[in-house]
Amino acid sequence: MSEVDVAIVGGGLSGLSTAWRLQQTAPQYSLVLLEASDRLGGNITTQAAEGFIWELGPNSFAPTPALLQLIAEVGLQSELIRGDRHLPRYIYWRGQLYPLEPTRPLALVTSNLLSPWGKVRAALGALGFVPPYLGSGDESVSSFFRRHLGQEVVERLVSPFVSGVYAGDPQQLSVAAAFRRIAQLEKLGGGLIAGALRLRRQQPPQPKPLADVQMRAGELGSFKQGLAALPRAIAQHLKAPIHLETPVQEITPEPKGGYLLRSGEQTWHARSVVLATPAYQSAALVAPFRPAIAQVLASIPYPTVACVVLAYPAGLGRSVRPGFGVLIPRSQGIRTLGTIWSSCLFPQRTPAGWQVFTSFIGGATDPDLASLSEEAIVQQVQQDLSRLLELPAAKARLLGMKVWQRAIPQYMVGYPEQWQQVTDALRQTPGLFLCSNYAEGVALGDRVDHGNRTAAAVTAYLSGGHP
Structure with missing residues (x-):
């Protein structure tokens, strides 16, 4: 002993x-x-072959002071790579890709993703014109954002985000647990904007980043040899x-x-x-x-989620434009939850002449995925990418795939x-x-x-x- x-x-x-x-x-x-x-490493699963480096679990990280401190302490400063923070995130809606830039949140005002009324409804809610929650106990993600920002925002923004991050169902997830920082804003100021301003005044100064381990807001990080x-x-x-x-x-x-x-x-x-x-x-x-x-x-x-990593010859499809990736609302008839354009986010990990896409499929809204074979899952993702990005399935090269039978806790x-x-x-x-x-x-x-x-x-x- x-x-x-x-x-x-x-x-x-x-x-x-x-x-x-x-x-x-x-x-x-x-x-x-x-x-x-x-x-x-748990769910962190990096693989490499023939000059390609890809992930079958988490793909990147957003910086926190504690994480950057840890990177410095274990000597990974020189291995850190940063994705372009200006890369747009696309939403697939009615056959079109609508870009959303995280560094330009007001660009949503000029985007056609929301209707004119949808924009007005979201603006009124953000300013504090919010109906009270009439339920008892905990509130769902869908209910919270519908009260604050309207049904269009829930369907076209919140739902695909929840699918991409949690592989979850916004009607079933707790807003206090899954979006606890945003849920706190209502308690602080009624509306999201007022709450954010009040929270900013209340927050203590952030610790100064360690030298050589700094990342800007909106940047996503990884390492030269993967997570x-x-x-x-x-x-x-x-x-x-x-x-x-x-x-x-x-x-x-x-x-x-x-x-x-x-x-x-x-x-x-x-x-x-x-x-x-x-x-x-x-x-x-x-x-x-x-x-x-x-x-x-x-x-x-813990719903089942599959990760499929496919490479295509460069220049094919609609992916020639730069981007972080695309999220798909569940109402659009595409089974894939979302796809990261990995070779655009971290181009140094893809050989010249190729482009790489990491797709996630399954989750809480698609329990039937657990019964599919790995071959059927790959074929489904190829079909979805053909529809999303006009990438021909015949040109796809499978780098790796993994079915996580119990993926992300809900x-x-x-x-x-x-x-x-x-x-x-x-x-x-x-x-x-x-x-x-x-x-x-x-x-x-x-x-x-x-x-x-x-x-x-x-x-x-x-x-x-x-x-």
């Missing part, structure tokens, strides 16, 4: 970030990281032992404090445990001693109340911490931020304070 202060179960970015921050801020505590698979460079660099700098292919089958609380963890014939005794695993795996581990937590975690749905209506139940139960479970993308956001920056906060809570607990 090995004795440690902290056992971290799960080697994705959540677990690695927690381990790294503990090493940086509380090196007096021993820790071990246990990962069930044969690699680190897998980040978990690889963290692991190389960690002093703690990392055990791959070590699935934890059982966690048992000890009467005198601490926990026993068992993986096959190996056993660890840990004063504290961080579960950085998906909700359904964490539920199975805590069910014997905290069924209240297990019940909530087991109820979080923050369903009622989630805030459920998570409060988990929080209350954790207070009765000293030394147990949860850190995964079913809480605190699914983006890579969210995972690093959550890992840092978890490390601080673990340190407070081990030092005799309050986590």
Whole structure:
């Protein structure tokens, strides 16, 4: 039996970030990281061949101060690459591609994506002319944005965004959980604009970016060799032992404090445990001693999503124009949720003469995808790209594809109340911490931020304070 202060179960970015921050801020505590698979990184899945580099999970990251700090600490400054922040995001609507530039939000006023009435309705709502929420309890994403900005914005902007980010259904997702920052604006100022102005005045000054690790608003980042460079660099700098292919089958609380963890014939005794695993795996581990937590975690749905990466000869189709990618509202009869124009976002990772497209299909609004074969999924994406971008299926070259049977956790209506139940139960479970993308956001920056906060809570607990 090995004795440690902290056992971290799960080697994705959540677990690695927690381990790294503990090493940086509380090196007096021993820790071990246990990962069930044969690699680190969780959903981060970078592949390369014949000069191509592509992703089968997350494709890029938006900067947060904590994420940029982590990149500097593990020595990846020189490997950082930045996508052009002016690349438009396209919405496919009634056979046309409508560009939206993140650095020019007012350009929506001149766009034909919304009707004249749709623009007026959105403007009135943004200024504060918003009907009250008449429901009880949590509100859905669809209901919130319909009240504030109107049905056209929901159908043509919010819905495709939710499909692209969460692979979710806006009628089922909780706005307080999935869009918590935007939902807070209503409480601060009534309308979204007034709330944003008031929030800006209340926010403390942001920490100064570290030298050589700076990104501007709207930029998306990655690394020359793909996102897998980040978990690889963290692991190389960690002093703690990392055990791959070590699935934890059982966690048992000890009467005198601490926990026993068992993986096959190996056993660890840990004063504290961080579960950085998906909700359904964490539920199975805590069910014997905290069924209240297990019940909530087991109820979080994870829809099936497939990622398909296709290369085409350069110059074909409508993609000759620059762009980040395209999102497709569910009402347009195209099964693909969205496509990233990877060779335009990070051109240095595609050989000359080629263009690469990363498409996502499935999600909460398409549960039947789980029954399709991989060949059928690829064919469907090829057909959709032919319709979206006039890319001939016969010219497609499959670089890679992966079916994520349980892809992205869904923050369903009622989630805030459920998570409060988990929080209350954790207070009765000293030394147990949860850190995964079913809480605190699914983006890579969210995972690093959550890992840092978890490390601080673990340190407070081990030092005799309050986590």
